[in-house]
Structures are given as structure tokens and as C-alpha cells.
Amino acid sequence: MNSSTASHRSSVSDTPDTSLFYSFLVLLVWIPLPLGSNKPWAVSLLCFAVFTLAIIWLLLFIRQRINLTPTFLSSLPVAALLLCAPLWALLQVLLNITIDAATTLQDALLGCALVGLFCLTTLLVRSKRRIRLLCYALVGSGLFQAVYGSMMTLTGVEYLFFVEKEHYRGLATGTFVNRNHLAGYLELTLSVGIGMMISTLDGVRSVNWRDFFRRTLTTLLGNKARLRIILVMMVAGLVMTHSRMGNSAFFSSLAIAGVLALILSRRSTKATIILISSLIIIDIFVVGTFFGVDKVVERLENTSENSETRDEVNTYTLQAIQDNLFTGSGAGTYYTNFPAYRKYDVGSIFYDHAHNDYFEFASDYGVVVTGCLLLAVLLVFISAIRAQIKRRNPLMRGLAFSATMAIIALAIHSTVDFNLQIPANAATFVVILALGQISLHLKSRGHRSRGP
Template identity: 50%
Template sequence: MNIAFIALLILIVWLPLPFGSNHAWAWALMEVGIFSLALLWLWQYLRGRQTLTPAFYKAIPILVLWVIWLIYISFQLIPLPYSWVQWLSPQAAQVHAFTNPTFTTLSVAPHSTADGLLKSLSYVLLFTLTLLLVNTQTRLRWIAYVLVFSGLFQALYGSFMTLSGVEYGFFHEKVYGLGLATGTFINRNHVAGYLVMCLSVGIGLLIAQLGNGTTADTWRQRIVAVLSWILSPKMRLRLILVFMVIALVMTHSRMGNTAFFASMLIAGTLALIFSRHANRATVILLVSLIVIDIFIVGTWFGLEKVKQRIEETTFATETRDDVDIDSLPYWQDYFLTGSGLGSYYTTFPRYQNSELKQYYDHAHNDYLEFATETGIVGVLLLGLVVLWSLGVVLAAQFRRQNALSRGIAFGATMAITALLIHSTVDFNLQIPANAATFMLILGLGWVARYLPTQTTNISDNEVSLPPTRLAKTVVWSLMIALTYLIPQAASWGVADAIARRVQASMEKWPQQEIALSEWMPIHNATAYALRLAPNNPALLIRMGYIYHWQGIQLSVSPKEKLAAFQHALNAYSKAVKRNPTNTSIWANILLVKQNHLQQNDLQFITAFDFAAKYGPWKLHAQQAIIDVGLATWYQLPSQVKSIVIATIVRGMQSQAALVRKLIKHHRRQWAVCAYAGDQAELSQLCQPIDVQTK
């Protein structure tokens, strides 16, 4: 078996293990793995060890769409003339306006978009590698079984952790989802999404193994048939599917379970309509899956709890619909080109209403998240790719006579349908392991449609015809690009791993006194991480915190304190240029400038505006605006005073005790109430003054 194909199988199993590859270091490993695998395939192609497959040629239109997608995301990153950005995305131009740029990007969070571009490239390459490496029926069966066994591992691991009470994820004790099956993922909904995709492929394999419905005439033949079925691979596969359904139910994921059963019904109905080869055995199998999984497995392993969660779900208790509603004006502001892939977490707080108290890094709706980040252009591109692929797998069920191809096509139909359903209330496609697996299944759908029944594979000792000069030029160009991208992705991953260790160490600082000898290694580690990823705003913020802490807590000279605060301000200023909608950075700029540097300049005024505008309900931003605003009240222009008053009004709804404490500390109650006038929201705060006046 070809080494590239073996590496692909290993990659499939690895992807869900490190928290669904949903940490920067984990998806960097994914990117390095896929880029290296693509590099290996290109090298083998130059040596005549690999060839282009029929599925690859047939999928060229889809590959063109994927290339357009990558170019489009790159376009979000390219500095454009500011006037162009004003025309294409007025809101993005407004975000970048504080730097008075001549050139700027459509993305409001360029580093996050660059990260998203690398992930997108890895997904597209995985899709392409699936078309190129799965070139025989044997390999198609192998890759399907590996997906099923990967799902089985997640099911067994998650179920064991839940039933035993040993709550561990990926070598870490679980913090979230205690008492629920989460596998090695963080979120139960995401392991549910992964299990549904693996179940879909498994059901496809089971359908591929069905016979033509032959009957036994005697009792002896019937007994032999039953025993043969019990000992057959079909029975083992059916038991594997049962284990995965048990784990799916134990996640208590409402939409995960709903998407599974709904997609099975939809895919089954489509199979009966479109497939000319569907027989009674197919119908019996689908009915048995529903009956056994719902009424037997579900009864023992908690389907009633899933049902109860669904019944108790109301608009009053559920906040995801509020997030969707608040995301609509966000999309309206960035309708055409989006705010930049990966920028939702830092842009959404501007549109978040007062009822949503928690932090949302994703939209809990893949459609809206892609719409807000990539605009209508991105949504149309992605929608066209998915719907086209869905049409291909339906055609495979209708036209293919090969049982395995039809079965895999059924599995792909079910997986696509399930993700389309689940994506209405969750963000599975923002989880790298799930997004990559989805792309793999899309590729398998194309393979199922166009893979010849009889294929000849190039062995390790054989060579094909050498590629043309043009092909060699393209291949060498791709190899050079991948050679550059591999260390780039690796360096970002290492930087994230360092940052996580630094963060873990810094979390202990408030509980203990830190000496300079303990502070210095943290500083040096962060500085090294910044050399690896110099444009990472999160690392710049971390460095700002470190210097800020040095100036506040460490016993250093006044000159060293002043230098530390200036270094902190420089780090925050660099970070905010790379992520201008991050309100935490603006809040920290306010605190450093006023409390330590006494700098009342244009950046100081801008910080009030941006902190209030892009995070009106962020508690840290509210605290900084009110604290600094009250401290400098008599030096502030009227428009900034209005910002402070508006923030106090919001703060009285979200953290009234702290707002009262700050007003009392700065002795500004009279000034605030006099400036606020008769605002009803401050009537309770200003009531004592009215009483005393009377």
C-alpha cells in the first residue's frame, strides 16, 4: 500500500484526537500534516509514482471553485487602496480609519483571516488528496472503515469516561461537559457532529454489503443463514454502529441526535427515489436502524433525556436565536465581502444585545458565521460547492452499479444532509477536525461517483508516463509554496503552544507574589513566541500584560516602571492595529495611558470610542471606560463624556455594584447626574441627590 495513502489514514484518525484539533497548535499540526502529505504526493507524481485520477478530472470544476475561494480569502488580506475598501466595505474602512491608512485590508482581523486561509488551504488539499489517493475500490473501502473505527474510538472513549466517572478529554481533566460523552472533543455537540459523519459512512458500508434479498426454503437453510449473518462482517459493523449510536445519545446533543435520525430518513427516502438498485433489504435495514436505535438503545442510554432537553427548549431559555438575530445587522454591515474569515469573535460584541451575557466566539450557526465573515460572495461559493457535491452523490446512487460506490454515496448524502441540518444551530464547520472530515466525505462522494470499478494502481516498483513540461512547472511551483507554508504553519503552532504554557503560569500570579526571576522566563518565552508569530495580536496582548504587571507589581525603580508601562502601551498599540475591534486592547490602552503614563492624546480619545463601540456589553471594557472616564472627567471633551455616561447606563444593567463603587471612589455622582439629566436609566443612581435637594 502506498505510503501517502497510509499517511492519509493516520491523519484521519489523528484529527479528532487533540480536542477536535480546535487549538491553534493542533490545527497547525493538521496543516503541517496535510501540506507534507501534498508535498509527498507531488514528489511521487514527478517520479511517476502517482497519476491523476478520473475523479480528479471530473472534479476540476469544483476544484476551480475552491481555488476561487482561496483567492477570495487572500483578497480579504491584501492591503488595498483605502478608497477601494470604502467602496467595497464601508464598515471595514471605518474600523481601520483611526490609523489614517493609505492602504488597508477588507478583513478587520487580518491575522485571524490569515489563520483561516491556512486552514482553508489544508481543507482544499485534503479534498484534492482524497480524489487522488482513493483510486481503487480497496482504498475506498479502507478509508471508509478507518473513518468508522475513528468514530468507534470516540464513542467507546466518551462512553467509558462518562460511565466510569473518569472525566478526561485529551490527556486533560474535563472542565466542560461533565457527565456527558464528549470523546476527545471539548463540546458535546461537536463530538456528536463527528459521530454522525462516521455513522453515515458506516451505514453506507452496511448498505454496500446487503444482498439481493434471497430467501431460504428450509429451516436448516434459515438457521445457516442466521448463523452466517451473526458471524459475518455485517454483524460486526452493525454492532459498531450501535456503539456509536449509544455514544451519540449519551452526548445529549439535541440537534446532533435530531440531525442523525432526520438525515437517515431523508437519505433513505432519496435512495429509494434515486437508486435503481434499492431492494427490500435496504428498507429493512433503515427501518431496523431507526427502531433498534431509538426504542432499544435510546431507552437504555438516555434518549429520554435528549427528548426532555428538546421539550424544555424555548425561546425564553435558549439564547442561540438571540445570537442569530444580533448577527443579522452584523451581516448587513459587511454584506458584500464580510469582515474577514475568522473575525466573528472580535466583531460580534458590537452587535451583541444586553440579554446575551456570555462570550460568543462563534455564531452557533455556520450559515450566519460564514455570511458575516465572508459576505454574500463567500456564502455563494461555499453553497455552490456543497450543493454540487450533493447532486453528484445522488447521481452516484442512481447511476452506479457497484455496491460499494452506491453505499459510500449514500453515506455521503446522509453526512452532507446531517451537517446542513446541524449547522443551523451550531458551528461544527468551525471545528477543524469536523470541517476536515466533512471535506474528506465530500471528496469520497466524488470518488464514489467516478471511481472505475476495475482500476489499476501504480505499485511502488512501477512508473507512469512522465508529466509534461507545463505540469512539471505547476508541480514545482506548488512544492515551493508548500515548502514555505509548512514552517510557517509550524511556527504559529509552536507560538500557540508557548502562549498556552505562559498563560497557565500567569494565571497563578494574582495568588502569589512574583519575583523578577520568575517574571523574566515568562517574558523571554513570550518574546520567543512573538518572533515565531510577530503579527499575532493575542501574543502582543500577552506581552502587554507582562509589561503591565512588571510596572504594577514588581519592585523596580520608578524609571523602570515607566519604561515597563511604555513597553506595555507599545505592545497594545501594535496589537490594536492588527485587531482594531478587540475591545480588551482598547480598554488596556485606556488604563495604561491614564493610570500610569498620564497621556491624554488622540489615541486616548479614540480608545474611549472604540472600546464603547465594539464592546458595549463587555464587562472589562465597561469598567475601564467608567474608571478612566470618571478619573479624567473634567479634561474630557463633551462627546467622550457622553460615551462615559452611556457606558454607565449599560453598566447599571450588567454590573451595578461595581459602577456605584467607581462613582463613589472618584466622587463623581454629582457630575454624572448633572450631565445625564433626566435619563430614566440613572434615576435609581441619582435618587439620593434628588431627595437631598428637596
């Protein structure tokens, strides 16, 4: 009987795409390590890995060993909208309407890889176990980045990915070059972690105050305390970046997503309120006291029009957008195009990116394709909102919260930075978009798949 049970477990775990799924997780953890994959060789490796996984999945599908998932089929409109960007980039090269064909072609390949990541997530993450494994992989990656960045700062021995830091010394950057991009990555992974924390709440209303406090203490100090401690460490890493908008976007998105969750949920409990409140209060006043939230506040207070040139950069970028309103200057060509529009009042700094993702996409791709990308994100946001209204499964509700919070956080941060131009952050974001679709469309029953 024991051998029969072992044989059954072996057959259950050995599904055709199990190795493919674990390879997918390894890839997601790898992407942030080589400087956020923001180097040509790292981008090439990322594209090669994604295309290889996609080809293997297609071979399994052709051999009828795996099937299309309902989540993938329901997410085709989102995938089609995301695909508009790399397809248009290819057309920019073919029609010779880009000012740098080589860079535009590279961006087209990266765009295809990002859409491939979105599709692979909806195809491979087809069970609750796989959802948890993916979420814990992202949270674990975020934890590593936070701890690594913090330790480099606290010890004074500051290295990136086997390369000594040249910029932002004394500030947490993890394996990213720019502290704002570590902040953006932590915003995304913290959103996933908080969603997982919320999914552990039982949703049962307390019968009295004694029961309420018992449940609350169990949530904050029980077996779930490990995840809570991980979140505290990640927030400490975020605070130590001293990123103004990174911290502002995180706490704002947490508050907004928390209020939305309480409004939309018909099963909201006092435990949910306590959890969200503790995340804000404990992280700001306890973590911030030891890890420098006062430095972030000081930077916010000292921000002025005289000390910032981003407003001027945005003004000149708008002129560039108007000159190529519908076609764009070419994907990835901002650094080549912007010098023709900049003036002396932006200083001597070389801007390889606009400090505004919306403006940079519009400048590179044109307003139509940028609108398609925004619509794709909006569709996922609506799916996450609908999931919080309709789904009763705690895991799906937590997943929907993660997607909602991540979208709000990056929507805010993108107004003053270029996180979506960094491959690691863009890749993580499209995976979370896929999780938003999964939160609504993955069937709790009736579409069970074997294996992890």
C-alpha cells in the same frame, strides 16, 4: 512458484504512493484527538501535515511515478469552489478589509489545508480496497470517540486529550470540548459506517419469504454483525452526548437518505428496507432505553424561546452580515466582530462563534464566497444522487449513500451549531465530500491501480 507469488504480491503492494496513503489515514485518525484540532498548535500541525503530504505527492507526480486520477479531474469544479474561501481570506488580508489580519491569515492556511485534503482524497483513494480502508479508518475513529466519551462519562474519570474536563461533565464529549461537536463527528462517521453496511447487501431479490428472512438474519446476525455492533456502540455514544440537534440531525438524515436510496435505486431490496428500519428502531428504542434518549427528548421538550438566546444571536449576526454583505469582516473574525452588534438580551455569554454555520460564514467571508461553498456541497450532493441512480457496484452505491446522509445531517445541524468551525469536523466533512465524488467518478473497470 511460491517465491514468485510472494514476489508478485510484494511488487503489487509496494506502489509509489502506498506509504503516502497510509500516512493520510493516520492523519485523519489523529485530527479529532487534540480537542478536535481546535487549538492554534493543532491547526498548525494539521496544516503542516497536509502540505507535506501534498508536496510529496507532487514530487512523485513530477517524477512521473503517479498520475492524476479521473476522479480528481472530474472534481476540479468542486475544488475550485472550495478554494474560493481561503483565496478570498488571503485577499482580505492583502486588501486590508479584515478586522483581524492574523486570525484571517490562519483561517486562510487552514482553508488551503482543507482543500488539500479534498484533493488528496480524490488522488490517493483510487481503488476499492483503498475506499474500504479509508471508510474503516473513519468508522474506527468514530468508534474510539464514542467508546472513549461513554467510558469517561460512565466511570466519572473525565479527561479530554490528557486534559481534565471542565465543561459538559457527565456528558459524552470524546476528545472534543463540546458535546455538540462530538455529536457532529459521530454523525459523519456513522454516515460512512451505514454506507459500508449497505454496500454489503447483495442486491439479489428473495425468491420467497423464507429466503427473505434468511438473508435478513444473515445481514443482521452474520459476519456483518461486527459492523452492526460497532454502529450500535457509536449511536450509544451519540445519544450519551444528549445533543438535541445532533441526535435529531442523525435520525432525520438517516430517514431522508434511506427514503431517497429506496426511490433512486432500481435494485432496492427488502433487505435494504429492513436494514434502514432496524437502524432507526433498534437504535432509538433499544440503545436509547439504556443510554438516555429520554434525556434528549426532555431537552427538546424544554427548549423554548425563553431558555434559548440563539434566535437573538442570529438576529444580531444578520445585522453584521448586512454591514459587510459582499466582503465579510474577515475569515475567523466573528468573535471580534460580534460584540459590536450584540445587546443585553443575549446574556453575558461570550460568543466566539455564531450558533449557525451559514451565518458565520456569511459574516466572515461575505455572501458571494458563502454561496460558492454551498454550491460546492450541492455539486457533491448531486454527484451522490447520480451515483445512486447510475452505479450498480454495491460499494459505490454505499459510498454515495454515506455522502448523501452526511451532507443532509450536517446541513441540518449547521442551522443551530458551528461544527464546520471545528477543524476535525470540517476536515472529515471535506473527505466525505471527496468520497461522494469518488462514488460517481471512480471507474470500476479500466482504471485499475496496483496496490492497496
